[in-house]
Amino acid sequence: MSGLYIHIPFCKQACSYCDFYFVTRHQQKQNFVDELLREIRSKKDSRFTHEAVRTIYFGGGTPSLLSPQQVEDILQAIDETFEVALEEITLEMNPDDVSREYLAGLKSAGINRASMGVQSFDADLLDFMHRAHTSDEALRCLEILAVSDFEVFTTDLIYGNPKQSLDMLERDIDTLLQFNPPHISAYSLTVEPRTRLGKQVELGRIAPPEDDVVADHFDLVVEKLAEAGIQQYEVSNYAKPGSEAVHNSSYWSHENYLGLGPAAHSFWWDEDLETAHRWSNKPDLNHYLESGWTSPHDKEKLRLPTLAEERLMLGLRTAKGITLEELKQRYEFTFSPKQKAYLQQMEKQGKVETGERVRLTKQGLKIADAILLDLVTAA
Ligand code: SF4
Structure with missing residues (x-):
């Protein structure tokens, strides 16, 4: 879908x-x-x-x-x-x-x-x-x-x-x-x-x-x-x-989407589910009207480690968080020892809940950007 x-x-x-x-x-x-x-x-x-x-x-x-x-x-x-x-x-x-x-x-x-x-x-x-x-x-x-x-x-x-x-x-x-x-x-x-x-x-x-x-x-x-x-x-x-x-x-769970119109962004997995692409139309109406949409303005190939980091950041911004199983099965990702230590520290402060699913608490969601930055840079 x-x-x-x-x-x-x-x-x-x-x-x-x-x-x-x-x-x-x-x-x-x-x-x-x-x-x-x-x-x-x-x-x-x-x-x-x-x-x-x-x-x-x-x-x-x-x-x-x-x-x-x-x-x-x-x-x-x-x-x-x-x-x-x-x-x-x-x-x-x-x-x-x-x-x-x-x-x-x-x-x-x-x-x-x-x-x-x-x-x-x-x-x-x-x-x-x-x-x-x-x-x-x-x-x-x-x-x-x-x-x-x-x-x-x-x-x-x-x-x-x-x-x-x-x-x-x-x-x-x-x-x-x-x-x-x-x-x-x-x-x-x-x-x-x-x-x-x-x-x-x-x-x-x-x-x-x-x-x-x-x-x-x-x-x-x-x-x-x-x-x-x-x-x-x-x-x-x-x-x-x-x-x-x-x-x-569906954006937050990395489902495929196609953007149409000037400045619209798209995201699509390759068939092997090992890589995905993100691209956009140029943010320029005149260019668009000259069929500028036929060639993407910018295009990026995303591999699993980058996709895992993205999914982690998007998932942890949601109240239900993300499961370790999804990270492992879909992205071949597990937390590094430093990331685990950071999550435990945040859990003690009441900002994160860990287990089969990792999620931010209400206190954690309030400072989600700071926690996510610390988490990905702790790798
Ligand atoms: S300028 Fe247009 S797109 Fe931007 S916030 Fe106002 S109404 Fe929305």
Whole structure:
């Protein structure tokens, strides 16, 4: 089973913190869809069609800038090209694009999971992040979603914003919980160098939040969502039991996925399961429109030791962790004596649980990046 990721590279405006690939001119939108259909159809009878597609994820950029008809055309081309056994078809949307009619159109086009980029309900924070939507639009889109045919939806929430107090975050969480979301992705605002926020921090106009402030935000998110029955199942992802994201979970367990559209990344195992490849399309819409997708922008061959390290890092970011058996059978990997000693030390501190399965505890997930770095460099 595999997944498809489709990158829709259009946004209304640049959010201050974002370093994803997008353009703010939309004249080429239909040309882009036509080119995307060509890229999809080019995969017919290729090795990518040897296994059924289980998930499709429209990410971006802002996929909700596509019309329901354009989404339907894309899904139709996928259906004609791949063998499909679809469980989950997600489309990211921004609150200012959502109406009852739009959601109904997407549902009848085949989308069954809505991912709403709310980020915050606070007008000042939305303004600071240069989001295109207002606080009222964020509320209205969730009201519409609640009475729509979408039973499965997820909402993004940002914490660790330099302008955000703990009280502001609590208000955002309380507001979101009124809509009974089955799934939430909560991300700490990261300062990326090539963004407006990155420049402001570099010039000293904005101070990034202190680590212990971000840690308090993280604790509040974990605690409040757990009280509402929404459990952390990955460092940044929370769900009611049974509502975990299938597509993202397949990234973490190293399943094959194919990325389509500019800047989209792909990962595919070779048949011998000893090596895999990762490659991407160039993040350049004009290049893409000239059929630039026919040759990968960058390509990397991954061997088992690298794959083992990756799988370990991805697996330990999830609440269920990873089994020693999988590491041994699939990756021919066992922990070195130094790594075992490090894990024992972390276990004594209550940050790791070991046994047949290694997993980080709640305390461990809070500092997952530091633990994972120490673990792989202890080898
Ligand atoms: S809408 Fe999403 S992809 Fe577009 S600029 Fe904002 S954060 Fe980035």
